[in-house]
Amino acid sequence: MAIQAAPEDVQVATKPLLQVQGLTMSYGFGDSENKILNDLNLDVNDGEFVSIVGPSGVGKTTLLRCLSGLIQPRSGTVSVGGEVINGPHRDLAVVFQDYSRSLMPWMTTLENVAFPLQGRGVGKKERNETAEKNLAAVGLAGQGHKYPWEMSGGMQQRVAIARALAYNAKVLLMDEPFASVDAQTRFDLEDLVIDLQATLGVTIILVTHDIDEALYLADKVIVLAEKPATVVDVIETGFGDHRDQVETKADPRFADARARILHRLRDH
């Protein structure tokens, strides 16, 4: 039995967790049609950290909104665990760029993190425990009673991350999550996300315009360019699990990869 099952298991394991096939997206119709994404294909494996990098306005946010099911592509499919999605999905959580607006100001931090669980019908005691645990995981233990506006931008983004973690989705989608915090906070948050990914094994897809950030965080960097946007390069970073803001960025492979991405973006 076990021997028979083995090849199947291997097959299941190698099948990508999230798969994008022939994704095309445009706004408007006919003469005024504005094509944003053209025939995109992506595979993201279970436990992988993938960055999507590209210049501002290339359509990264549109892509992320397609991946999260917030908008429907014109053609092509997004599937999670082999299931084609046609809207927001249980296995997909999102951390938005605009953390100060995506957190509800009338809820305490704890209520914000517990809210998606409340939506799923989890009892009060259990959801508060889960929220507390996830707040602790992002370094905000015992801060649940505060309101989001009593916290700094970096702390608010930690709350948004805790909320997405508490939802316990298989894939975490992050849209320029650190774009509006200062440099030091940004480094702290980047390292936090790397740690969380290592300890929780969650699959992360992060969209950014910052090439260094894309390289530093990810196992795989997908480069988007052209109009309409298409995948122009896929780079395996190969830095492994241990990363350091100074060491990793001084690694010759880091410089090579950055040069390669810059070339790619300039040529298009």
Added chain:
Amino acid sequence: MKTSTKSLDWGLTTQRLLAVAALLAIWQVIIWSGTLPSMTPGVAALASSIGASLASATFWSALAQTMTAAVSGWLIAVAVGTVLGLLIGSVRALDRSTSILIDFGRSFPVLALMPVVIMLLGATAQMETVVVALSCLWPVLVQTIYGARRMESAVVDTVRIFQIPALLRFRRVLLPSATPFIATGIRISASISILVAVGVEVLSQTPGIGRQITLAQQAQRWDSAFAYLFFAGLVGWSIASLLNFAEGRILKWNRQNND
């Protein structure tokens, strides 16, 4: 920090008292100058008349009549306006189809409806309540629709991503997000309710403060007319302050936007 805000409050209180004193002084100077008719009461006459009113049963029953009509009309408007407003503001099709009606209704001079309502109900307290309710309805309705419509796009996305069920979405997202706007509508309509109640009483001689002002005017009792005017203002101001205080308490989270 705490002492500094406190001393600041004292400074503000002094400034406000000075402003009131200045106003009274200007009033008295105008009286002395003789530009106003000689029957116009000075500060002292006004004060004694206000004191006399406080001791008179007529005043208290007039105040009670005005307040009853104003408050009940206002409460009806708040109840109907919030429920209707939340419904219209959160259902896009309803919002679109009713927008002309709402715009028409809010620009309609409700006092002009009074004669028609008198035909239906007579010059009674019920008539007064209905006219107050109709006047108060629009600010509450319009503000509530605006509040329910206004949900932040990031909040809308968040609610969709986490697949929050409709009822929970209404209770924990739409309602709190609309509350500051509803509160504004309630506050605006509270001042309107006193204004309209007194106005209706003046025009239709329905019992209340407004009627007392007219009676005082006809009896050439300038001092009591002014005293009643003062009370009409005082009531409006007290209600507005009370609501402001309640709003600060209930909408603690919203204070960030006002600071």
